[in-house]
Amino acid sequence: MPSSDFDHPYSDTASIGHAVFVSGCLPVDKAENLVEGRKEALDAALATVGRRLESIGLGLSDVVKLTYYVTDIADRSLANDQYVQHFTEPRPARTVVQVAALPRGASVEIDAIARRR
Secondary structure: OOOOOOOOOOOOEEEEOOEEEEEEEOOEOOOOOEOOOHHHHHHHHHHHHHHHHHOOOOOHHHEEEEEEEEOOHHHHHHHHHHHHHHOOOOOOEEEEEEOOOOHHHOOEEEEEEEEOO
16 A cells, blocks of 8 residues: 555554454645644544544444553643543553653654554
C-alpha cells in the first residue's frame, strides 16, 4: 500500500486473518502537513488512523486496540476525552506511553489493531 504520511519503508496496514495492524500514524492533514496543538494533533493522528482503515474498507468502529505515543503524558487526559467522543462502549483497549521524541517533531503517534468482521 502506498505511503500516506511521508516516505517510509513499511506498509500503512498489514493483515493476517481477521486482524489488521495499522502502522504508527502521525498528526498530519491530508496534505501531509504536521498538525500542531495538543488536541488538534491528537485528532489529526486519529484521523490518519481512520484514513488508513478506510483505504482497506474498514473504519474506527473496527478498532480493537490503540497505542498512543505522546511526548507529554499530560496529553493522556485529552486522549481520554477523545476516546469518549469517538468510541462507544465497549471501547477498544488502549495504552498511552510517553516517549522522548517522535518523527517530524510530532507530539503524538497512534498505532492500531482492527478486525475484519
